[in-house]
Amino acid sequence: MSEEPTLDIDYVAQLARISLTEEEKARYAKQLSKVLGYFQELAAVDTEGVEPTAHANPIFDVMREDVAVDGLPQERALMNAPKQLDGEVVVPKVIE
Amino acid sequence: MNKFEPVIGLEVHVQLSTESKMFTNAPYYFGAEPNTLTNAVVMGMPGTLPVLNKRAIEKTIQVGLLLDCEIPRQSKWDRKHYFYPDMPKNYQISQYDQPLCVGGEVEIELEGESRNVMGPHRYVKLTRIHLEEDVGKLTHLGDISVVDYNRAGAPLIEIVTEPDIYSPEEAYAFLTSLRSTLQAAGISDCDMEKGQLRCDANISVKPVGSAKLGTKVELKNLNSITGVRNGIAYEIDRQTRDILAGGTITQETRRWDADAEMTYVMRTKEEAHDYRYMPDPDLMPVIITDEWKAELAKGLAEKPFDRQRRYMDTLDLPYTITSVLCQEPELCTFFEETLTIHKNAKAIANFLVNDIQREIAEASHDEDQKVLADFAITPGILAELVALVDKGTISNQIAKEILPEIIKNGKSPATLVKEKGLEQSSDSGELELICQDAIDNNPKPVAEFKAGKEPAINALKGQVMKATRGKANPKMVDDILRKLLS
Amino acid sequence: MSSNLLNATIGELQKLLESGKVSSVELNQQFVDHIEKHNSEVNAFIFVDKDFILEQAKASDERRSSSSLLSSLDGIPIAIKNNIAIEDQRLTCGSHILENFVSPYDATVTTRLKQQGMVLYSGLNMDEFAMGSTTESSYFGATSNPWNTERSPGGSSGGSSASVAARFVPVSLGSDTGGSIRQPGAFCGVYGLKPTYGQVSRYGLVAFASSLDQIGPLSHSVEDCAKVLDIIAGHDERDSSSYPTLDINYLQEIQNLEDYRPRIGIPKEYFAHDIDPEAAKAIDAVIDFYKTKGCEVKDITLPNTDLALSTYYIIATAEASSNLARFDGIRYTHRSGEAKNIMDTYFMSRGEGFGEEVTRRVILGTFALSSGYHDAYYSKAQKVRTLIRRDFETAFEDIDLVLTPTAPTPAFKKGENADDPLMVYLNDIFTIPVNLAGLPGLSVPCGFTQTGLPLSYQLIAPYFKEEHLLKTAKLFEDAHDYHNQHPQF
Structure with missing residues (x-):
């Protein structure tokens, strides 16, 4: 992170599955490079031997018993679906 | 002629048999009407949160104990990101750097000299076993696909082997051994037809004796145990042929087509995923104490x-x-x-x-x-x-x-x-009469037996058994017949 | 009577209902009328489901007449930020992508409020997916500050703060990921409480950054805040980060403060920043007040404070990029009509469905997690987060509370810094360390600028010590009248 960061906007937008116009790409890349420049301050922080914090208040062993409870009826599960057919969600053809 | 040898690693997914799903209490079983085994969590509805299924964790630890894995003291879950319509959140909750089981081995039996003789045994090394969630099911219909999320979220373990398998037959032996071990312990029914056991293989070939591994190809869609054997055999053959023809092997993912009996390219390394793993902030780490392990070891088959x-x-x-x-x-x-x-x-x-x-x-x-x-x-x-x-x-x-x-x-x-009235007749008087009857009515086998053709006596025995409707004690019949014929 | 009722606290409304002078239907009708008359000026609500509100009020009246009230809060209105699920109500999160999404389930807080018989108002406006501090990124238009409609009500819970300030409802729920309850509370002159991470269930709160998000109330008084916290706090088995229920009643805690004199720490790092002179002056007066009251006030240090902003924006955007992956045009969101294939469905639905700020943050977060940058950004930020937590843990060894400004300035003009996200992010500098550490924080109204904009200070307590926040704020409230002032409509 010591080097000036570069954000490959095409690659990242591809990963994030968001379509962007050329204008948007240019604008976001410019704005975000400024933000990333600011983030550079972290590079100088000594975090040798410091445990990462993934949870603000970590607790352990939160589990539930294996008991099944009926969930959503089919029509409730699909009530917001943009397109459905015979109880299944329709999507454009997926080529594997 | 064949100067190449294969090196194979397997990734085996096994659905755990539990009442409810991995991260929520929706039920799961095979064969339900589409999208009837979901709830808001399964559908990845906004605002929903996962909660760990304790039984699934216990079963995974038991698998680890059965296969001599190390069970680290702490385990956690991570998000693995990729977009696919059968995955409701577009990330799969899986385990990245702290899986439930590390190392381990599976004993396999190789083919013996004949069917009646035990073949040599050896151990295939495991890399790890982790616990994650299954995805839904996509079906392709003409120019659309449809998605059923019933299976989404079912508890799934992934068993990863080291590149420690050296033939399609060994891969086959590995899977049959693993399957019977897991079935015996009640971990899973391992029915491949129902997708309860699925297998991907990493396959490379290298010149015999070379220490350096060749470029590996990931082979998917090996949906039956014979598919695993045939798919791997095909792929080894394909790679060997390509190299012998002067080609090079590309690192890629291929798919086994069982009907066409060949593999074809799904994606190349350039299209490989950037999974962006991160610890799932919605789930807490689990501590596996020695007491818990001991308790789970008790009930093991x-x-x-x-x-x-x-x-x-x-x-x-x-x-x-x-x-x-x-x-x-x-x-x-x-x-x-x-x-x-x-x-x-x-x-x-x-x-x-x-x-x-x-x-x-x-x-x-x-x-x-x-x-x-x-x-x-x-x-x-x-x-x-x-x-x-x-x-x-x-x-x-x-x-x-x-x-x-x-x-x-x-x-x-x-x-x-x-x-x-099927009791065996042990009345030797009555039996003697029946035997005499058989001798009188069957001169040909009698003559043959007397001429030294030992097996001819069986024809007489058959007659006796027929007359007694099988109730005669065969040993007694034999004794009486020999006595009468001597 | 009409304006009195609208200005009333929950306690006053409870008395009115108990006396039988008004029914819940009449009471709620007045709030609904007020909303219908003035929401166009403030845009605090994305939508108002009048039938839903009055049906609940009617049911409450029926319970009252049959002496089967669910609680002393039965029939009292409360408005809910539109990122908290209410069954069969739209759950838009201020986003085009969820514009028509109807929730098939209740959030845990929703269930708890329903169990008390409270009357829920859905549809409070917010920054899209709670990303922002101005409520301008809402797909459904910006919310205005009721004190000055040229100004922002703060964000992301701008609808929650504006609705309480405008007397559309007596109390509301917001969500706070980096200050999204406290800063809008400050901008609108109302209390805004972010409870300890794990205190209130997140089940049904549409996640922005899961390790930082927390639901909390915005109210006219400390007492109202305590009443709502008493309902929504406590363990929930559907949220793995939820803590065991504490044996405490916050309303009881704030009753007798005669001997309560907390030790207050003033972190020098917070005051090294550019703070608006009027805001700084108001804080000085607050500090003097506590000193006069006999509280021990001492200077403390939180040395890693300045690293909080970078740390926060890396962690929050990384988690957001993950949480927002599910909005994809497949199962329940907007699906682009232009999409011809599966890839288009993702790219175009998300491209059309997400606004600018959300897109920017998803891009940033995706980058922070991507191969080759993960360690330098995401992993590094997680470690620095540990340092920030430790700062507070050390500080709390000999103080009960930390006192800071809530925001560097009073409410800013709408549209300020629209092209410079970094400048907007810098406004969150005082609130985000609290989320990174998972601590509880409360913004307290403490005066007005000469132009009539509300001013505020922030109190921060150790884990699960919300009672310190409420009691300390109550000491101030009992001696001042800022919380009783309200904008004119």
């Missing part, structure tokens, strides 16, 4: 190969019988229970492996696979039947004849034998 060795060594059962019996945990349990009632291991095992298994197979259809528990017969009934034979009340032949009925209706063999 014996591993099939250990059981087979015990049956052969202490019960003196032949390899051929045990190799069938020990593949079927349900038969083993039945066998051992029967053995506590009547101590004739060989006879009990024979009935189970031959007669009873045949009945189960005959009653089963593609869509409706039967198991022993579907039938009325109990260990007590089988023990009674074997005891009747051992006491000489009925012949083995009669036992085999009445077994199909007993299996189905669970009737007491003793009662049935009485009702049908």
